[in-house]
Amino acid sequence: MPHRSKRLALIRAGIDTYRQPVVYMRADCDLCRSEGFSSLARVEITLGARSIVATLNVVTEGAWLPPGAAALSEAAWEALSPEPGAMASFSHPEPPVSADAIRAKVYGRRLDQAAFRDIVRDIVGRRLSELELAAFVAACAGDRLDAEETVALTRAMVETGRRLEWGEGMVLDKHCVGGLPGNRTTPIVVAIVAASGRRIPKTSSRAITSPAGTADTMETMAPVALAAAAMRKVVEAEGGCVVWGGGLDLAPADDLLIRVERPLDFDSEGQMVASILSKKAAAGSTHVLIDMPVGPTAKVRSSAAAHMLEARLLTTAEALGLNARVRLSDGSGPVGRGIGPALEAHDVLAVLRRAPHAPQDLRERALDIAGALLDMAAEAEGGPAAQGRETAQALLDSGAAEAKFMAICAAQGGFSEPGRAAHRRVERAPHAGAVAQIDNRRIARIAKLAGAPGRKNAGVLLHASLGQRVDKGDPLYEIHAETPGELEWAAEYAGARAHPFRIEAEA
Incomplete structure (x- = not known):
């Protein structure tokens, strides 16, 4: 039986998975079969002196992914920085050092500085799966971190990144x-x-x-x-x-x-x-x-x-x-x-x-x-x-x-004037009265549906403020969008859901 290599060529998938490294392999990949890799498995990828742990996504229709290759998400590609045609090794990762500490926190135990240091190092090293990260977040939610644990977690987070130094004096x-x-x-x-x-x-x-x-x-x-x-x-x-x-x-x-x-x-x-x-x-x-x-x-x-x-x-x-x-x-x-x-x-x-x-x-x-x-x-x-x-x-x-x-x-690098959106729609007061409340979450949601922050000129422009008296038909706010579709999407939400403005009608 021929030897199956544990190395695959790396290509760039061009898929943004935010900061989560993801690797894409074909369902018929010999390496996947020989190593027992399956969807959402954690896979260690080694390229020279660099190594990351990525989550596996299996490509069932592999026309875009050639045999003998693995594709990397943007986060994984940036972490490994492979040269064209680079061949990487793939293996099962060792269990994260912090697994026991996370389990202990889930069961309500207090953690010390060393435990938080291990957890944060595994987070930064991308050695924890999304499920393990979610378990840690849930275990710390509410009031489950006391004052000493909060200090320990904060210190561990500082230690695992760069620290800027500005010399003597106040900053x-x-x-x-x-x-x-x-x-x-x-x-x-x-x-x-x-x-x-x-x-x-x-x-x-x-x-x-x-x-x-x-x-x-x-x-x-x-x-x-x-x-x-x-x-x-x-x-x-x-x-x-x-x-x-x-x-x-x-x-x-x-x-x-x-x-x-x-x-x-x-x-x-x-x-x-x-x-x-x-x-x-x-x-x-x-x-x-x-x-x-x-x-x-x-x-x-x-x-x-x-x-x-x-x-x-x-x-x-x-x-x-x-x-x-x-x-x-x-x-x-x-x-x-x-x-x-x-x-x-x-x-x-x-x-x-x-x-x-x-x-x-x-x-x-x-x-x-x-x-x-x-x-x-x-x-x-x-x-x-x-x-x-x-x-x-x-x-x-x-x-x-x-x-x-x-x-x-x-x-x-130089100043430039901010732009203006091409598409706008004014939302008006349904009746006269005083503006008693503007719901922060709802007005923010409308701005996001209009395209913000990805579309820099999109958002909401307020025409009325808290306590202001308005007449029926007065402008309350204006939706700004860079495309007609996004304008309609935001306006539809604003009309179908509870209004972000609460206007107390006059007696």
């Missing part, structure tokens, strides 16, 4: 817990703080389930996918930046956990804290302000939940050596007028340019956050506090913040 940073569409304060805050002469190298995320992340919005105005060396040059020149953190390998386990957490919609205080603070510690921050909106459709929905989360954040930050402060804010409705990358960018620029039509709620919230950060800096420097907001407002009103923002954009 300021901010984070918003989230849940408010349009709450794009970061570019404004970075511009104000950098204009004050402080350092604020801001790494931001792209959207996962929201209509826009800060990186998506910033990318409509300047490049954000900077390598660490390029980011450092921007900060050295201008004192601040707004770049995408996904390409910097900061606490990479966080992104992999989020991929599982979001579809499950699990609310884990400990994992949220680890997610926030691991990224801040890895980014080299020393002083962090955390904005926590509280509202019925925000991520944090009650005062009691906010204070519990605040305590866990501050305890964990102290253990990591971070100087952190939490600011509770109004989370009752969206911020600004635009929801979606380009629409939010227009709001940011209107505030920085001091335009008469600039959304005042976005301006005031950005000033509050920038002022609080400047107060933290003044206290650390031994100077007078409680003047931060006045300083922030002066820097904004004088045009210094706008000039600094434009300089940062130029340093990151």
Whole structure:
């Protein structure tokens, strides 16, 4: 009987599986049969000194996949970086080191630092299957991580990625817990703080389930996918930046956990804290302000939940050596007028340019956050506090913040004006009254169905705000889309489901 090789040629499948490495093999592949590989099996792929563990998908109609070859998803291809015609070896992987620790957590046992370190290393090494990742996320959901475990998980997440170093002195940073569409304060805050002469190298995320992340919005105005060396040059020149953190390998386990957490919609205080603070510690921050909106459709929905989360954040930050402060804010409705990358960018620029039509709620919230950060800096420097907001407002009103923002954009690769969508539809008030509620989740859903964040110009433009009185037929919001089909899709959802605006009719 002829010897069957355990090596196959690698080709690029051109399939985006996000961060999950996937390998595609033919159903009639000799290697699959000899090794007993089946669909969703974990397969170790070795190419020279590089090795990954990927999930197997079996191709039953293999016309596109030639015999003797295996196709790699984008994540797997990038991890192995094969040369054309490269031959890789395939085998069954060893069981992950952390399997026993995950099982113990499922059964309610406390884990120590070593156990969390093993789990996070296996996550980053892609040695855990989707089922094993989901089991770990579920085992930590709710209040199943205590304070010590939260610190241990956070430390393990920092240890398994790159950590930026900025030398002596303060490094300021901010984070918003989230849940408010349009709450794009970061570019404004970075511009104000950098204009004050402080350092604020801001790494931001792209959207996962929201209509826009800060990186998506910033990318409509300047490049954000900077390598660490390029980011450092921007900060050295201008004192601040707004770049995408996904390409910097900061606490990479966080992104992999989020991929599982979001579809499950699990609310884990400990994992949220680890997610926030691991990224801040890895980014080299020393002083962090955390904005926590509280509202019925925000991520944090009650005062009691906010204070519990605040305590866990501050305890964990102290253990990591971070100087952190939490600011509770109004989370009752969206911020600004635009929801979606380009629409939010227009709001940011209107505030920085001091335009008469600039959304005042976005301006005031950005000033509050920038002022609080400047107060933290003044206290650390031994100077007078409680003047931060006045300083922030002066820097904004004088045009210094706008000039600094434009300089940062130029340093990151050049400024460009955000675009506008070609297709729009206005949704109007069904009756007269006062706007009593704008559902954050529903209005965000409409923006996403219109194409945001993938379509940069898509989203929702608000025409009415909380507390505003409207007459029947007045515009409430406007759907923006880049294609007619996406406009219809979003409008159909808006009309068929509960309206995102609740208008209390006049007596």
